Amino acid sequence: MKENMNISRRRLLASAGGAVAWASLGGVAMADDTTTPASKSNPGPVSAEKPLPDYAKWKNADSMIVHSANTIETRRTAFGSSGITPLDRLFVRNNVSPPAASIMDNPGAWQVEVSGVVKPRSFTVDELKTLGLASVAVVMQCSGNGRGYFPHKPSGTQWTVGAAGCVVFTGVPVKAVLAAAGGMAKGMAYMTSTGGETIPAGIDAKTVMVERSVPLSAMEDAILAWEVNGEPLPLAHGGPLRIIVPGYTGVNSIKYIKHLAFTKEQSPANIQQNSYRFSPVGVKGTPAHDSIWEMPPKSWINLPSDPKQPVKAGKVQISGVAMGGMHAAKTVEVSIDGGKSWHAAKFVGPDLGKYAWREFVFQADLKPGTYELASRTTNTKGQKQPKERLENNRGYINNSWLDHAVKITVA
Numbered sequence: 283m284k285e286n287m288n289i290s291r292r293r294l295l296a297s298a299g300g301a302v303a304w305a306s307l308g309g310v311a312m313a314d315d316t317t318t319p320a321s322k323s324n325p326g327p328v329s330a331e332k333p334l335p336d337y338a339k340w341k342n343a344d345s346m347i348v349h350s351a352n353t354i355e356t357r358r359t360a361f362g363s364s365g366i367t368p369l370d371r372l373f374v375r376n377n378v379s380p381p382a383a384s385i386m387d388n389p390g391a392w393q394v395e396v397s398g399v400v401k402p403r404s405f406t407v408d409e410l411k412t413l414g415l416a417s418v419a420v421v422m423q424c425s426g427n428g429r430g431y432f433p434h435k436p437s438g439t440q441w442t443v444g445a446a447g448c449v450v451f452t453g454v455p456v457k458a459v460l461a462a463a464g465g466m467a468k469g470m471a472y473m474t475s476t477g478g479e480t481i482p483a484g485i486d487a488k489t490v491m492v493e494r495s496v497p498l499s500a501m502e503d504a505i506l507a508w509e510v511n512g513e514p515l516p517l518a519h520g521g522p523l524r525i526i527v528p529g530y531t532g533v534n535s536i537k538y539i540k541h542l543a544f545t546k547e548q549s550p551a552n553i554q555q556n557s558y559r560f561s562p563v564g565v566k567g568t569p570a571h572d573s574i575w576e577m578p579p580k581s582w583i584n585l586p587s588d589p590k591q592p593v594k595a596g597k598v599q600i601s602g603v604a605m606g607g608m609h610a611a612k613t614v615e616v617s618i619d620g621g622k623s624w625h626a627a628k629f630v631g632p633d634l635g636k637y638a639w640r641e642f643v644f645q646a647d648l649k650p651g652t653y654e655l656a657s658r659t660t661n662t663k664g665q666k667q668p669k670e671r672l673e674n675n676r677g678y679i680n681n682s683w684l685d686h687a688v689k690i691t692v693a
Contacts, residue, residue: 355444367447389522398544400464419634428680436677453507478538606661620654656687
């Protein structure tokens with residue numbers, strides 16, 4: 283118990299988030315507590331053996347790593363330098379196989395039920411569009427991003443940095459929807475969202491359904507989104523309708539949302555009660571462990587980052603991305619000697635708000651040799667990206683700058 287309490291304290295100081303992987307059963311994906319440890323799959327280009335799935339065929343194949351039909355990673359060198367991740371390069375992570383593509387035939391007719399309010403009712407997407415409009419730039423990041431760096435090789439997809447992206451979602455504020463439903467009923471403590479994935483008959487829905495609860499405070503900037511980066515929200519990213527909970531890990535931004543409830547208790551679904559819990563190595567998650575909600579400060583270098591591609595000696599632009607989690611990234615530093623010394627880097631491009639990441643650059647004059655590049659960021663609340671990861675059973679919330687460092691050769 284003392285060990286659990288210590289881990290909980292460290293997690294709260296880091297203000298963290300997390301992810302879960304899944305295995306197949308009966309045509310749907312099941313909680314990955316049942317899987318065996320995965321290896322770093324498909325390190326090469328998209329291939330005939332691991333092609334892009336039909337619902338994501340429009341992705342830029344050269345920019346993606348296909349781990350499975352429901353787990354597709356962005357290559358470290360493919361993020362671009364604008365601060366916004368192109369939609370055709372944005373990672374894909376589905377806990378359960380997506381619904382049929384036919385739900386996109388008439389996206390305006392998709393309905394979401396709203397309960398735990400004074401006047402429970404359903405809204406179509408077209409009706410939601412009459413209630414208000416908001417856009418928010420957010421880091422969408424799988425809670426297990428960085429899992430591949432944990433030495434005990436937790437089960438699940440061995441993500442490195444590519445289960446993340448920064449995009450702009452557009453929709454209606456959840457607070458406007460709540461007002462249209464007469465306000466919240468008394469005594470509620472959580473906002474609970476349920477996905478619209480199909481659950482086959484004969485399977486206990488609680489074991490596979492994608493339903494997550496977050497504290498009511500998360501509602502402040504939350505939206506029900508039907509658009510991303512100026513385009514209709516595609517099936518691969520939760521279309522026709524997805525809830526976006528800024529600052530929280532991706533699992534909390536439920537795709538294909540069909541039910542938005544304000545509840546007194548957290549969801550009874552396995553994905554809430556046991557998965558996405560911050561538990562010690564070797565211990566399965568339970569409600570006694572912290573839930574994976576908020577993201578911590580994190581950064582990494584994208585270019586140069588290929589150890590097999592020598593860099594020309596001279597002036598080198600070292601660039602990457604930095605996020606502050608629940609608060610804006612304030613500063614970022616770069617090291618070229620594995621953390622022995624640090625240098626202030628500068629942000630480039632527009633500031634899109636506290637939930638977005640910032641592109642950064644540091645110009646170094648590098649002589650021939652081998653260098654270990656690292657970055658670390660500090661947010662406006664003074665929370666600093668740590669050197670070490672917080673060990674945990676499922677490999678969640680890895681924001682260690684040391685894990686994300688890269689070695690390059692300069693010739």
